[in-house]
Amino acid sequence: MFVEMKVRGLALDAVSNMPIIILRDEEDKRSLQIWVGIFEANAIALELEKVAPARPMTHDLIKNILEALEARVLKVVVTDLKENTFFAVLHLQLGETEYTVDSRPSDAIALALRVNAPIYVDEEVIRKAKSLEVTKEAEPVKADDPEQLREWLQNIKPEDFEKFNKA
Numbered sequence: 565m566f567v568e569m570k571v572r573g574l575a576l577d578a579v580s581n582m583p584i585i586i587l588r589d590e591e592d593k594r595s596l597q598i599w600v601g602i603f604e605a606n607a608i609a610l611e612l613e614k615v616a617p618a619r620p621m622t623h624d625l626i627k628n629i630l631e632a633l634e635a636r637v638l639k640v641v642v643t644d645l646k647e648n649t650f651f652a653v654l655h656l657q658l659g660e661t662e663y664t665v666d667s668r669p670s671d672a673i674a675l676a677l678r679v680n681a682p683i684y685v686d687e688e689v690i691r692k693a694k695s696l697e698v699t700k701e702a703e704p705v706k707a708d709d710p711e712q713l714r715e716w717l718q719n720i721k722p723e724d725f726e727k728f729n730k731a
Contacts, residue, residue: 565686566641566684566685566686566687567589567594567684567685567686567687567690568589568590568682568683568684569587569588569589569594569595569596569683569684569685570587570588570589570590570683571585571586571587571608571612571673571677571683572586572587572588572595573586574586574605574608574609574612575597577599580599582599582600582601582602583599583600583601583602583604583605584597584598584599584600585597585598585600585605585608585669585673587642587673587683587685594690596642596685596689596690596693597693598642598650598669598670598673600668600669600670601670604668604670604671604674605670607621607622607623607670607674608670608673608674608677611623611674611677611678612677623671623674623675623678624678626675627678627679630656630679633658634658634659635656635657635658636657636679636681637654637655637656637675637676637679638655638656638657638662638681639655639676639681639682639683639684640652640653640654640655640667640669640672640673640675640676640681640682640683640684641653641655641672641683641684641685641686642669642672642683642684642685642686642689643686643689644686644688644689645689645692645693650668650669650689651666651668651669652666652667652668652669652671652672652673653665653666653667653672654666654667654672654675
């Protein structure tokens with residue numbers, strides 16, 4: 565069974581300095597934290613902040629391609645967690661045909677935010693994730709606090725990009 569979740573914010577893991585996407589269900593009963601790369605966190609933060617880049621970023625390009633083809637994102641689903649790596653699938657519709665495309669959760673979430681598609685997480689993934697050690701020192705950045713997001717984006721330094729070359 566799948567649980568619909570929303571991006572509730574971004575955090576920075578104080579130990580690893582890796583960004584974390586915080587997903588929560590509507591009732592705030594379940595949450596999921598997904599560690600992502602700095603570039604993906606930046607793409608998500610820009611969309612949460614509604615900052616339009618001067619030129620389309622990768623997720624904006626994908627959105628534009630889908631719109632040009634008259635395809636739509638029906639939903640994104642975080643489907644699995646194996647060896648501390650999350651997996652996701654995009655559900656796309658083109659005409660009467662539905663397609664599924666493998667994706668990293670960070671990319672799927674960044675795209676879902678841009679096209680207002682729902683985000684779902686398999687309940688089994690939530691159970692598996694509970695067994696992962698969560699860093700209590702992570703400092704949350706609230707998605708609904710534009711000032712916090714703006715400050716987080718402004719404090720990303722060029723050398724941070726060198727640290728995170730995988731997502």
